[in-house]
Amino acid sequence: MMAASLGRRDKKATATRLKADLNRTDNSSGVRQLQELLDAVLNPEKPAADTEALDWCKCLIAGGEGFEDFCKTVRSYDNATLCGLVWTANFVAYRCRTCGISPCMSLCAECFNNGDHTGHDFNMFRSQAGGACDCGDSNVMRESGFCRRHRLRTGENVPSIPRDLLLMSEMVLPRFILCIIQYLRDGYIEPDTSTERDLQKVLQQLEPQISFLEELTKMGGAMRTLLLNILLTCFFPQEDQDAGQSVGQRKRVKLSSNTKDPCIIESLKHKCFLEELLFWTIKYEFPQKMVTFLLNMLPDQDYKITFTKTFVQHYAFIMKTLMKSHESDTMSNRIVHISVQLFSNEELARHVTEECQLLDIMVTVLLYMMESCLIKSELQDEENSRHVVVNCSEALLKNNTYWPLVSDFINILSHQSVAKNFLEDHSLLMLWMSFVSFFQGMNLNKRELNEHVEFESQTYYAAFAAELEACAQPMWGLLTHCKVKETQEYTKTVVRYCLETLQIWFDAIGFIDEPAPNQVTFHLPLHRYYAMFLSKAVKCQGLDLDSLLPDQEMLMKIMVHPLQIQACLSEIHSNMWVRNGLQIKGQAMTYVQSHFCNSMIDPDIYLLQVCASRLDPDYFISSVFERFKVVDLLTMASQHQNAVLDSEQERPMLEGALTFLVILTSLRVHLGMTDDEILRAEMVSQLCMNDRTHSALLDLIPENPNPKSGIVPGSCSFEEMLSAVADFKAPVFEPGGSMQQGMYTPKAEVWEKEFDPIMVVLRTVYRRDVQSAMDRYSAFLKQSGIHTGNPWPPYKERTPLHPCYKGLTKLLHCKTLHIVIFTLLYKIWMDHQNMSEHVLCMVLYLIELGLDNQEPCIEEHCHDSWFPGTNLLSNLHHVINFVRVRVPETAPEVKREAPPSTSTEASSYGQNLREAQVFSLVAERRRKFQEIINRSNTEATQVVRPKSSSTRWVPPGTPPQLVTEILEIRESMLSLLIKLHQKLSSKQNSLSASWLEDMDTSRHTHGDGITAIERILTKAAMRSCQIKRSIQDICGKVCPPVPPKKNSPTDKKTMDKEERRQRARERQQKLLAEFASRQKSFMETAMDVESPDTEAAMDLGASEVMESEVLYDCVICGQSGPSTEDRPTGLVVLLQASSVLGHRCKSKEAKKLPTSDEEHIYAADTCGVAHDVRLTLMQQFFKDSSCLQSVSIGWDGGVYVQTCGHTLHIDCHKSYMESLRNDQVLQGFSVDKGEFTCPLCRQFANSVLPCRPGRETEAGAWHTPTNKKTFVLVKEVEDLQEKLGPFPVSFTIQPGTESNLSKEMELVIKDIKNTTQKKYMDYGKNPGSPDNDFLFMYSVARTNLELELVHRGGNLCSGGASAAAKRSCLNQLFHVLAMHMRLYSIDSAYNPWTKLTQVTQSKEAYGFDEKRPEVPMLFRDVPSLLIIFVLTMPQPLRKEHFTCVVKMLYNLQFTQALAALSTKFSPEERQAWSTSGALKKVKVSVWSPQSIEFSLQQFCLPFLRLSCLLQHHLYGDNLTSCLEEEEFSSLAVCLGLLSSAPPSNTVHSASCLKWAVSTFDLVSQWCTEVTGLFQMQTLLVQEPQWASPRLLQLPDNYNIIFQYYHRKACTACKKVPKDPALCLVCGTFVCLKGVCCKQQGICECVLHSQHCGAATGIFLLINASVIIIIRGHRFCLWGSVYLDAHGEEDRDLRRGKPLFLCEERYRVLEQQWVSHTFDHINKRWGPHYNGL
DSSP states (O other): OHHHHHHHSOHHHHHHHHHHHHHSSSOHHHHHHHHHHHHHHSOTTSOTTOOHHHHHHHHHHHTTSOHHHHHHHHHTTOOOOSOOOEEOTTOEEEEETTTBSSTTOOBOHHHHHHSOOTTSOEEEEEOSSOEEOOTTOTTTBOGGGSOHHHHTTGGGGSOOOOGGGTHHHHHHHHHHHHHHHHHHHHHOOOOOSSSOOOHHHHHHHHHHHHHHHHHHHTTOHHHHHHHHHHHHHOOOOHHHHHSOTTSSOBOOOOOOTTOOOGGGTSOBOOOSHHHHHHHHHHHTTOOHHHHHHHHHTTTSHHHHHHHHHHHHHTHHHHHHHHHHOSOHHHHHHHHHHHHHHHHTOHHHHHHHHHHHOHHHHHHHHHHHHHHTTEEEOOSSOTTTOOOEEEOTTSHHHHTTTTHHHHHHHHHHHTSHHHHHHHHHOHHHHHHHHHHHHTTTTOSOEEOOOSSOOSSOOOHHHHHHHHIIIIIIHHHHHHHTTOOSGGGHHHHHHHHHHHHHHHHHHHHHTTOOSSOOTTEEOSOOHHHHHHHHHHHHHHHTSOOOHHHHOOOHHHHHHHHHHHHHHHHHHHHHHTTTTGGGOHHHHHHHHHHHSTTTGGGTHHHHHHHHHHHHHHSOHHHHHHHHHHHTTOGGGOSSSSOOOOSSOOHHHHHHHHHHHHHHHHHHHHOOTTTTOOHHHHHHHHHHHHHHHSOBOHHHHHHHSOOOOOTTSSSOTTHHHHHHHHHHHEEEEOOOBOTTSOBOOOEEEEOHHHHHHTOOHHHHHHHOSSHHHHHHHHHHHHHHHHHTTSOOSOOOOOOOOOOOOOGGGGGGGGGGGOHHHHHHHHHHHHHHHTTOTTOOHHHHHHHHHHHHHHHHSOOOOOBOOOTTOSSSBSOHHHHHTOOEEEEEEEEETTSGGGOOOOOOSSHHHHHHHHHHHHHOBOOOHHHHHHHHHHHHHHHHOOSGGGOOOOOOSTTTTSOSSOOSOEEEEEEEEEEOHHHHHHHHHHHHTTOTTOSOTTTTTTOOGGGGSSOOHHHHHHHHHHHHHHHOHHHHHHHHHHHHOSSOOOOOTTHHHHHHHHHHHHHHHHHHHHHHHHHHHHHHHHHHHHHHHHOTTTSTTSOOOOOHHHHHHHSSSOOEEBTTTOOEEOOOSSSOEEEEEEEEEEOTGGGOOSSSSOOBOOOSTTOOOOOTTSHHHHHHHHHHHHHHHSOHHHHTTTSOOOTTTEEEEEEEEEEEEHHHHHHHHHHHHHOOSOOSSOGGGTOEEOTTTOOEEOEEEEOOOOOOSSTTGGGSOOOOOHHHHHHHHHHHHHHTOSSOGGGOOOTTOOOHHHHHHHHHHHHHHHHSOGGGTOOSSSTTOHHHHHHHHHHHHHHHHHHHHHHTTSSSTTOSSOGGGSSOOHHHHHHHHHHHHTTSOOOGGGOHHHHHHOOOSOGGGSSSSSSSOOOOGGGSOHHHHHHHHHHHSOSSOOHHHHHHHHHHHHHHHHHHHHHHHHTTSOHHHHHHHHHHTHHHHTOOOTTSOHHHHHHHHHHHHHHHHHHHHHHHHHHOOOOOOOOGGGHHHHHHHHTTSSSSOOOGGGOOGGGGOOOSSOHHHHHHHHHHHHTTOTTHHHHHOOOOOOOOOOOOBOOSBHHHHHHHHTTOOOTTTOSOOSSEEEETTTOOEEETTOGGGOBTTBOHHHHHHHHHHSSEEEEEETTTOOEEEEETTEEEEEEOSEEOTTSOOOGGGSSOOOOEEOHHHHHHHHHHHHTTOHHHHOOOOEEOTTOO
16 A cells, blocks of 8 residues: 555655654664655566666656766766776777787777877678677787776775665665576566567566666666676575576577586576576577676676676576577677676686686587587498588578587687686596587588589588588697697697597598598698698607608598598699589689688698508509509500590690699698798788788788687788888879779799799689799890790799608609609600690709709619619619500501511510519509508508509590500600790700700790700709710710601601791781780770770861861761761760869868867858859849849759760761660660660760751851951841841741651750759749749859869969860850850840840830849850850851950950949048049049959959850861960950050050940949849959869868767768768768668668759768769769778778878869769769669
């Protein structure tokens, strides 16, 4: 009852009273009342959505004062020394590697900006899983990086909080938390088929309550301490325990059978609120608010420890929930959000490892997780295999569900103390090895031999990711702790367990000695663990390799699978796996790709090197050739049968085998190179393939892939190394518009001394990169003049081998390899099929490696051995006489002469038979294998006899029988080399007997095969006198040895072949040269639009007037002819609406982009606004139709017309458009909107402007200067205007007689009107009136003239040959407009010409009978009048009439200038002037200051410039170039206002005046029109000078823009946009793609582009740092104007490095905007469907 009555009373009063009660010494009644109240308020029976309870709690906690004030008070007692700000996904944070101790360290923007990180290695990043700020935590970062607040530890000096402040919270909160927990229990439904569980709903209802908890945690240290006590000490009230099973005993499923520790499987008993809260957080799949609440408490150390322990206890439970979850991605991120905060701290991790068996729990949980998706392995023995592997198509692997757990494991292994624990615990290691073996042999590929596979599985992504993340990264984590001698024991243990597990694996898959055919798996993590620990042991710990190796037999087994992968790589590239689809190529590429190579191919090759150094070399070499399936090819015979390969696969497979051997014997990455040498080699090989950007290079250099290992090994020296091997090429801007990034390119000495093709081959993902490296190499040699031909890959000296691996050189000194080399040299010399230059290159490489790595010779005296010993040097000159081969009967070798007749011959023949050498790799390998087995197994029981191999090599079917033949060879390797030298240089005797003496060894490093052979011979001769003698002997036999008879035709053939090749090459060169010159001439004519700087003096206007009939070429049909009424020709034009002119300002300085709340941009001072204001003002006072002829519009939304200068017949154009419409190819433009690309130069266009038929009228006459008096001309002009009548004759529209030309002209006018929006055309009071139309038409002309002026730099000083003159279509445009304007007649009463030239007597005749007067002459815009006059007079206009119009208008302009100037005078000045009478004479008196003359000239200049341009286009007059100060006089002369130019300083603007009637009367008449008019001053003073249009000035550092705008709320929808963007023209802040600001289905960026730029918008995307251009219905990504220190863009801010403004790029952007060339220069356009 009591509670209810309380509830009805005022909450605040109740709270105050209760607080007072509780503060008494005897507070029992208060406690009781409070409990009763809480029982009533916090009743779990009530619906959770009811917020009444929450309001009560807030009131009670605040104890009667306002909750906000209470929060403030509590905050003032905040004693926290850590920041601990928690953020969720997509938050922008910072990471500083210089300050971080743990690599996961992160800072919030505030702490980062308040700390000092200048010169540090930091980056900004977008958080993926959420995180927390580490500022103030010295376990994770160095104190020097703390921000000011946390460095000074201001929290420590805060007084402790008064007890009564938190008294109420202490009482209320436990009940509140319990209430939440009860709601969570009741709301949870076990996932069940019948009820669809809706956890989200429960969470939504609890949203306000959980948010309230979260708020409390933000009140600082005092409140957190209180919460901690509540969370930890409250055991549940007793009755709850019996209320069913909901809390306590949640029995856990027994985990894995091989779990060693029962404590992991114990049931979870919840003892306090914290445990239960975490339990429900997991059950509800980590709701964001709960996660944030739990993390917000972390700055409290005690809480951190307790919470971590609780988290670890629930670890297995987390894993099970994760596996069941549908939203595993989101859940993974939330888990990591928590765990990374807990496990990054070494102290804490160690504590939990010792107290809670963290490592056991983690390994067991991972094992358990993977056990859920195992399948039987089909590797090797499919039926009897006992091995199980993970199934890569399971969701668990496909979706990386294991990621959070593995990531935690890697994180804790990065702490030395934890890793030590792990390595010392043998049972844990054994468990881990069994975990790794689940991945051994996963994702097995079986080669498809018949059909193409139906479904290409993409499981390989999952397999590679799993091996890298779950196996390799923990391995690298452990390896970082095995770097010193003291840790030898750890390495030995791991190696021992690796070998044991491998042995178990071999037994389980039933492996004996041969791998199963046509199978490959790229995943051998056990092999790789073994390899990497071996490598570390030798490199860092000084262990003896032999002590860690197993017996020979085991080594032979270990070598099989890695070797199988190398052979399969070759098979895949030889297209033998083509039926398995593209994914198998994908696997081969991923295996060598930079992120995987040092966890995959590198350990594999290292392991093979170890095996090769310890096994018998003959056995190893023959295994290699057998694996690569090229054994049958290695015969002296010219023909052979291969049982396993098609003939087109033989060559690539042989090349593969030899290349592999070269890599195996020459790669030193794990055999003695230092880390710096490795880094250098990697860097050089990447740079040789292509120039690279800094970030691409960082990405391509394989680093220790464990991201948690802190500083990348060698990253400190990365920059130094880079500057040592590469030069920086600054980003340049190509005129074609493609923007370059800053690139690094190898230095010349690197090409000369360090280019290593073997490393390049090892590291290329695409074969074309090898070619690219070779092309770049040969380009360098040509350029530096070292070698001009086609060079061979250079041979590179290797770093010495580590003593442990000396055995590797035995490979180069074994008979098997020498026989192979000899055979191949012979085959190449004899031109056998399937040999190639690459084969020879690799063979020579092997010989040279052998010469460089000497080995003591082992003599073997055995009758069939080809060579006397194993040493390469001694075997080089050993001559082999006869060889016995097995060949098909059909082979040419078989047709022998009859046996010799005489007995002596016969006996010697028999002798040869006995001596002939037989060579079979297979037999060799079998014999050795047998020996090894017998040596290692004395007990006969264990000997496994290999299946007899004779059966395997018999080809199927019945091919020709094999017969044994004996070939006479009589060559040694040396003689073959010398013969090959002759063959390559196509000269007999290419080496003279004495060539060794005059050898220049220096030029040997670079060159082709000839150089390589000479280099080898020189080396051999230097190392042995015997060889030197042999060489001289062989070269000295002047007549070349006669090769076998078969050979003579081939010799001739090769000679012919060479000649033919040479001729073909010459022909090709000639063709190419011709083609290039054609192309060049085309480019010169067609492409001057590409670069704005080409001076195109091709002015159609000029040529057109001069000739009697103008001829046009149609670029579609190719015919040339005049434009006629029936078949008009047109110019290809692009019409676009433009507001560039309207954005001009008075000042030359660009406006600054605001980057703080204090800065603003005002648009009032722009040209467009000024003209709008002026027109509106006029319309208030004067007659509308007159207003519309007194100004120009089109400053905003005017139509700009530009052309590429190509012409076409209009009917041809129509059929061209039809063909485009039917062409279904995706184009970047819309044919329905009339868009197309010029058929010749592919420039974008959207209309055709008809050309006026060239008339032969008095062309001469209209240019002749005239002597007529001014008033005569004035009268003539007036008559011409009268003569107009309604229509000129040629255009009279009678039914059916309208010419094609006029039809087209009307269509173009329609196009022009459709180009811009309605609002930019209707300025009149009554829309759609002819006056409006009239205004719009003449303004089009004005816009185009003004824009041309802007493109010329705002003045005409540069004269005719200006860059901006490009190709103008003004002449044609004028004719089209004029034709249209003639539809309007000007009422003669209102004709401005009369007012301009006559003094009218009666004042009443016009003006005042209507309500409003006409616009006075002094208020009219003079350039507009000029254009109106020219357009409304009959065309073509005689020049004398044009000059006359200009003169009359100049008088008006000058008078306006005087009037405007006089309004600026002070009364005194005005007095002085009027007394001197200067105004009456309208001559500026001599003593007037220069300033007055200057300002008058400035006022008149814009009019003169426009008139001059117009004259230039209509009559082709040249514009003369002049200095800026002479511009006025130069233009005046050009226009005929001055007869000749006086010296510049004496020009008076008044001397240009020519009056037709009494000056004084006329001027007085103009003045009387304005006297007594209100607003006179504003309308008189129009400053016609505008500066060039500019984009906003941007700050130098991008971070300034980013920090201000990325959190800024949109002005329209008041929300922070997901994708904020900025207009670079006016600075407006808009939501890109935001639904919030859509209007009529159009998003805000598109809307703004229409409003601000008449459908052209330039936007900077804040979150991506790139600029997008919107043009009409299309958009394109322009690129970025902000680059990092290495000249690179950072699109989407992925790398987050500091970015700086690139002035050149920004200038280019501005220039494209002003010159309207976005459409031509940017190529990748797409439709935006109003969605931006």
